[in-house]
Amino acid sequence: MHLKQFALAPRPFQMLIILLLISPNSSKDSPCQSLNVSLTQKIDNEGFHRELKWLLERGPTSLQCKLAIRLDVGPEMYLNPDQIADLNRLGHLSVLIVGDVDVEAPAHLSKGHITYIYVPPFAERVSLNVPFHLRYQRAQISGGYGKVIVNKPSVLALSPQSEIKAPCDISNGVLCSWRNVSYQALFDEVELLVPVGDLDDYPLVSIVTLLLGCAGCIYTLSVLSTTPL
Known part of the structure; x- marks a missing residue:
């Protein structure tokens, strides 16, 4: 539309054109579309009972964005559903485990599961301490140690325009649209050793x-x- 035609158009039509021109830019510049996120990871304790310690930091302009950390847990380790339920009930964490978890099964008879850790809102620095456990591995000649790789977590942001479907929170099975967030990983890949019979x-x-x-x-x-x- 030429400038002269725009000037002669009715005022409501002019406002509609302005909104259509502004809307894409405003969604593009939304603080939830370009996030500045860093994640520090540390593993504490020894033996079969460990604890993942995360420190998530983000810019002040994205404090209203809903974030979650997704961890794909391999068959060599697990999160105890009863322990996680207690932490959720006490308000220490907000964690959802997707998949069946047999806490008694050894590694070679187990399957992996997915865990979502929901980040508390309105904080630039958030500390999250997630307990997990290593499984017994199949005995082998001469014994030794088995290796357990802790997968790199993914950071998700709630975004209605995205294709990733994941639970909205721990309260029910309703799915929301999320997107992967590129973040600065301030840690190296973790490889743990577990004694083998x-x-x-x-x-x-x-x-x-x-x-x-x-x-x-x-x-x-x-x-x-x-x-x-």
């Missing part, structure tokens, strides 16, 4: 277990035989 010790362990079982049965029978009816 030694198959060379299998005969000795079997014999000792059998002897202890027999000794327990003999003791139980002796106590029952000396107890008056």
